[in-house]
Amino acid sequence: MERFDVAVVGGGPAGSAAAHAAAESGASAVVLEKGVPRADRPDRLGPDSTDAAGILDYWVDIMGIHPDEMPDDVVVSTLDRAEFIGPNESLVLHKTGFDTSYDHFGFCMHRARFDDFLRDRAESAGAEYRVKASVRDVVTDIEGSPRHTVRLANGEDVAADFVVLADGPQRQITNKVLDRFLSFDVTDRLATTKVNHIAYQEHRRLPEDVAREVEGAIKFWWGYMPGHTAYPWIFPNDDNVARIGLTMPIGMDLSAVEAREKYKLLRDSDERIPQGREYVRRLLEQEYGDEYDVETDFPVVEDRGKSKGTETYAISSTRPIDSPTAAGIAVVGGAMGATSAFHEGGDHTAVRTGAIAGELAGAGDLSAYNDRWKEAIGDEVRRNVAFADIVCDYGPDDWDRSFAAARKMMEASSSDKLFNLDVGTVRAGLSVGRLATRFKKAKYKFRGDRYVQLFADEYTV
Known part of the structure; x- marks a missing residue:
């Protein structure tokens, strides 16, 4: 059985950041990632996408990685404003109000390339990154040496003194592990269908005039679809392509929606909450249907995103959790709820929490983790909550x-x-x-x- 100082479950931004920091601290670290194929990552398996991949200026400093450190193809557009659009009122922000090291309002990025950058960064520091390494369980013996045995789907085991759980908002391993340290059922607090939203987006090429209109702007429509923190968006990328999508609670009941006639993306004929693709079509029809044929003039770009230009994923909508650090376990990123459906994702908080956990685990003592992550992202979390x-x-x-x-x-x-x-x-x-x-x-x-x-x-x- 192989043995490492630090085993990281999940190879997204939080997991890669944890492995990088652990390796930088001189520890042996391995990332265990099941790996998924993506149309925009044709020659490499990697983590699943878990957000809309946009970063505001002050998030750069929270994340601790400046875009200048990234390969040129990671940042696909820079931003100068955010537009918040209500049914009859709107608001435009050109500044977040924070002093930051980044000169623009923010940027949009190519998520798969960002993930690959973080992976390469971790490997360059000395960490191992393994794909097709699907984790089935983590068995902990507090008095053992090492304390943890990570069981893989292929029947192999990996031993580690510390485990960093970075398996994202669905918490497939995290909930199983934490349940053993709780006097109540973990799903009482962290049932995945209750503490997550579902997000859906399409990569569409915009007509020239529309591309110029949205250039530099992330746009959000509030009050157009029912549900707590439910909203559609447009994020501009490169080459006149934008990501158009939405986030909404899982399992909404349309019959429970009050004043449904006021929601512009609902129809009288709806018998249930529309699917993501229908919401996107209705948004484009409403905004641009008078001048354009949506399906012809806004084609889906099929070589981007996960599959044929589309992506569906879970995104955390709960508050963050502490970790059982006395057991040598840290939970980071989406798995701990550090990301947020309200601000559409959280790569910055994922990277930061992962880096803190990896640094401490690499140094051989996780006891300060719960205090450290609160110092680093507490103000950000409190604002969003x-x-x-x-x-x-x-x-x-x-x-x-x-x-x-x-x-x-x-x-x-x-x-x-x-x-x-x-x-x-x-x-x-x-x-x-x-x-x-x-x-x-x-x-x-x-x-x-x-x-x-x-x-x-x-x-x-």
Whole structure:
């Protein structure tokens, strides 16, 4: 049986970052990744895509990797704004409001190339990265040496002193492992169908005029489809291609939707929530159908994405969890809920949590991990959790009111920096005051580490 200092389950951004950091610390590290084929990665198996692959300026510093460190083909477009579109109101942001090391508003990237960059980076540091290495279980003996035996689908075992769980938001291995350290069923808190959204996107080539219109902008439509943090988007890539998609809760019941006639992407004839591809078609028809034939003028680019220009994947919609570090186990990235359906992904938080776990495991002591990840991404998580809490029951009219209030908020501050605005200084009317007060209260509700879904002291190690 092979033995390593650190075994990493899952080879996405969090897993590759963990292996890189562990190897940089001088430890022996192996990444175990089942590997999936992708149309845009024809000669190499790799991890499954788990987000829409966009990075804002201040996320660069959270991630700890600057685009200048990446191969030229990873960044496919730079961004100068975000457009938030409600049924009747809209909002445009040109600045996030944070001092950062990155000069643009953000960038969009080629996800498979980004994954490959992180893999190559880990291997260059001395880590091993194995594909077709599907993990079935992790058996832990706290008093053993090594403590962990990672069981693979091919019947082989890998032994390690430390295990980093980076198997993404579906948590196929993470839930199985954590369940053994809990006095209750792990699915009471982390049932995958309840703590994840489903995301779907298509790579489509845009007409020249539309490509110029969306150049530099990530666009989000709020209040157009029902569901908590449910929204469609357009992200521009290169060569007039954009990723057009959406995220929505899993298993929604259309009959439970109130005022369904107000949602522009629903139809009277709908008997159930539309599928992702239908939502995308309706969005394009609504925005561009008067001038273009959507299927002819917005063709799907079949050599991009996972399969024939499309991608479907889970994305975490829960709050993050602590890890049972006393057992030599750290959970990172989507598996710990550090990514977020509210801000469409979280490669930056995945990479950062993975790097922290790998560094500590490589040094032989994970005990500081739960404190370290909170120091690194706690403010980011608290913001997203607070916003998601505020908009939990929003309908189309609520989004319009909020966008109108937010626009007044920015005008009153002589700035378009909304993300980091000092809401206590705003004097722009009652509606703005209410929005600012709700946000302050939501953040206070999650003060300290109260945004954590599962605390370290709940594990029985």
